[in-house]
Amino acid sequence: MSKINAAITGVGGYVPEYILTNHELEKMVETSDEWIISRTGIKERRILKGENQGVSVLGINAVKDLIAKTSLDPREIDLLIFATVTADMTFPATANIVATAVGATNAFSFDMSAACSGFIYALTTGASFIKSGMYKKVVVVGGDKMSAIMDYTDRSTCIIFGDGAGCVLLEPTAEDVGVVDSILKSDGGGESYLHMKAGGSRIPASHETVDKKQHFVYQEGSAVFKFAVTNMAEVAAQIAERNHLTAESIDWLVPHQANKRIIDATANRVGITEDKVMMNIEKYGNTTAGTIPLLLWDYEKKLKKGDDLILAAFGGGFTWGAVYVKWAYNS
Ligand code: UT7
Numbered sequence: 001m002s003k004i005n006a007a008i009t010g011v012g013g014y015v016p017e018y019i020l021t022n023h024e025l026e027k028m029v030e031t032s033d034e035w036i037i038s039r040t041g042i043k044e045r046r047i048l049k050g051e052n053q054g055v056s057v058l059g060i061n062a063v064k065d066l067i068a069k070t071s072l073d074p075r076e077i078d079l080l081i082f083a084t085v086t087a088d089m090t091f092p093a094t095a096n097i098v099a100t101a102v103g104a105t106n107a108f109s110f111d112m113s114a115a116c117s118g119f120i121y122a123l124t125t126g127a128s129f130i131k132s133g134m135y136k137k138v139v140v141v142g143g144d145k146m147s148a149i150m151d152y153t154d155r156s157t158c159i160i161f162g163d164g165a166g167c168v169l170l171e172p173t174a175e176d177v178g179v180v181d182s183i184l185k186s187d188g189g190g191e192s193y194l195h196m197k198a199g200g201s202r203i204p205a206s207h208e209t210v211d212k213k214q215h216f217v218y219q220e221g222s223a224v225f226k227f228a229v230t231n232m233a234e235v236a237a238q239i240a241e242r243n244h245l246t247a248e249s250i251d252w253l254v255p256h257q258a259n260k261r262i263i264d265a266t267a268n269r270v271g272i273t274e275d276k277v278m279m280n281i282e283k284y285g286n287t288t289a290g291t292i293p294l295l296l297w298d299y300e301k302k303l304k305k306g307d308d309l310i311l312a313a314f315g316g317g318f319t320w321g322a323v324y325v326k327w328a329y330n331s
Contacts (some may be wrong), residue, residue: 006127012066013297041260045162045285054088058165083118116315118289127179142289162285166293190318233269247271256313
C-alpha cells in the first residue's frame with residue numbers, strides 16, 4: 001500500500017467585527033500608538049462583543065466559512081480538534097459545541113490546550129490520524145477569545161492580544177504534499193512567566209481571586225520574549241535543516257504572531273527575506289491559537305501547489321514547535 005499523506009485541502013477563518021485600535025487603547029491605559037507599533041507591530045485587534053459569546057462563536061464561524069468554501073458535507077467530518085486556552089467552559093469541550101453547531105454529527109471532537117502553539121500541536125495530531133489511515137476528514141481549529149481573560153488596566157498585556165479563529169481541513173492523499181514533518185516541544189518550567197492563576201482546580205474561583213485579578217493573563221513580557229526569540233527561531237531552523245530546506249527553497253515562513261520583533265528574529269535565523277514571511281499582526285494582534293490558521297486564511301490565494309511552508313510557534317507552557325507543510329492546492 002502506498003504511503004498516505006495528510007493534505008490541507010481547505011482553509012476557513014473568522015474575526016469579529018469590532019476593531020480595538022491603538023488610539024482607543026490610549027484612552028484606556030497609559031500607552032501610545034507609537035509605542036505599541038514600534039515594540040510589537042500591532043495597529044489594531046478584533047474583539048468579540050456581546051453577552052454569552054464564547055470562543056465557540058469564533059470557531060463555528062470559521063468552520064462554516066471552511067464548509068462554504070470547500071463544499072464539505074459536515075456529516076463526513078470524522079474528527080474535529082479545537083486548540084484553545086479560552087474554552088467556553090471548563091467542560092464540555094468547546095470542540096463538542098462547535099462540531100454540533102456546524103452539523104458534524106458523525107464526528108468525535110476534543111479540545112487541545114497548548115496556548116500559542118495549540119494549532120501546530122492540533123495540526124500534527126490531526127495529520128497523524130489521517131496518515132494512520134484511521135480517518136478521512138479531520139477539521140483542525142485554532143482560536144481564542146483572549147479579550148475574555150484580559151485585564152484592560154494592564155498595559156503590558158492588553159495591547160497585545162485579540163480575538164479570532166481559523167481552521168483547516170485535512171484529507172488523505174497519495175501525492176507528495178501535506179503535513180510532512182513536525183518538531184513539538186514543551187517545558188513546564190515556563191509556568192511562572194506566563195499563566196492564568198485562578199479558575200482551575202489548584203485555585204478555584206472565589207471572591208478573593210476576582211479581587212486579586214487572578215482570572216487574567218499574567219505575563220512577564222521581556223522574559224517570555226527572550227525564550228520566544230531563541231526557541232521559535234531554533235526550532236524553525238532545525239526543521240528546515242532536517243528536511244534539507246534552504247532559505248531560498250522555502251516559499252513561506254508562517255510564524256505565530258506574538259510580536260513583530262520575534263517574527264523578524266525567526267526570519268533572520270532561518271535567513272528568509274521579509275517578502276516570504278506571512279504577517280497580519282498589525283490588524284489582529286496575538287490571537288493565541290488563532291494566529292497561524294488566520295495567516296493561512298489571509299494568504300491562501302497567494303499559495304501554490306507544492307509550496308514549502310514552515311509553521312512556527314511559541315507560547316505559554318512553555319510550548320513551541322515547527323511544522324513543515326507542502327501546500328496541496330492552487331486557489
Ligand atoms: O504569544 C505568547 C507568548 N508571548 C509573547 O511572545 C510576548 C513576548 N513579549 C513581548 O512581546 C514584549 O515583552 C512586550 C510587548 C509584552 C513588552 O515589550 P518590551 O519591549 O519587552 O517591554 P518591557 O516589558 O521590557 O517594558 C519596557 C518599558 C517599561 O517601562 P520602564 O520600566 O522601562 O519605565 C514598561 O513599563 O515599557 C513599558 N511598557 C509600556 N509603555 C507604553 C510596557 N507596556 C507598555 C505600553 N505602553 N503598552
